[in-house]
Amino acid sequence: MKIYDISMDIHEDMMVYKNKQEKKPKIKVAKDHTTGNSYESVITMELHTGTHIDAPLHMIEGGTTMESYDLESFIRKCKVLDLTDIENRITKAALQEKNIVKGDFVLFKTKNSFAAEFDFQFVFLEKSGAIYLKEIGIEGVGIDALGIERDQPQHETHKTLLNHGIMIIEGLQLKDVEEGEYTLIAPPLKIRNVEAAPTRALLIK
Numbered sequence: 375m376k377i378y379d380i381s382m383d384i385h386e387d388m389m390v391y392k393n394k395q396e397k398k399p400k401i402k403v404a405k406d407h408t409t410g411n412s413y414e415s416v417i418t419m420e421l422h423t424g425t426h427i428d429a430p431l432h433m434i435e436g437g438t439t440m441e442s443y444d445l446e447s448f449i450r451k452c453k454v455l456d457l458t459d460i461e462n463r464i465t466k467a468a469l470q471e472k473n474i475v476k477g478d479f480v481l482f483k484t485k486n487s488f489a490a491e492f493d494f495q496f497v498f499l500e501k502s503g504a505i506y507l508k509e510i511g512i513e514g515v516g517i518d519a520l521g522i523e524r525d526q527p528q529h530e531t532h533k534t535l536l537n538h539g540i541m542i543i544e545g546l547q548l549k550d551v552e553e554g555e556y557t558l559i560a561p562p563l564k565i566r567n568v569e570a571a572p573t574r575a576l577l578i579k
Contacts, residue, residue: 382425392492398419401417424572427440427542427543430537433529441567448573451557452480453556454552483553487549496520499531543573
């Protein structure tokens with residue numbers, strides 16, 4: 375058995391969406407051993423920081439929150455698809471070359487996994503690819519970018535997936551993972567009434 379940690383490290387200088395400083399987490403020491411007998415810290419960060427799961431409310435007015443997902447949704451079989459040859463966007467044509475069937479949970483390994491800094495031209499799932507996945511009837515999709523779409527003003531990819539109960543995981547780290555079938559373990563933090571939650575995502579081979 376081999377375990378892969380496919381989560382981003384959380385720290386103050388981590389990569390964040392579009393390099394926006396306000397999106398970087400803040401970690402503050404509340405108490406240390408010079409002021410008491412314990413060491414305690416406080417973290418402030420957006421729920422879309424690092425590796426995280428989106429719920430429908432993120433892009434759909436009146437959409438459901440993280441509680442709408444069953445625990446079984448986060449612990450399941452999945453397929454890692456190697457799309458590292460794609461330079462810009464993941465389309466229906468690209469996905470038709472892969473073995474994707476109804477009920478699958480697919481993770482996209484792209485050139486994003488090899489970027490040390492935020493790339494404003496990151497590989498993303500384009501509208502036609504999202505519609506294709508919806509038509510197949512997959513249950514979830516993950517990508518190695520901090521967003522599953524880019525430069526789509528109407529957020530067609532998010533809405534196509536979330537409107538049909540397809541879970542989205544963003545911010546995966548798949549550099550060291552080969553294409554194939556794995557067990558995904560990615561339970562999010564148990565936060566009520568929110569549109570997203572950070573997760574520690576693992577793959578087991």
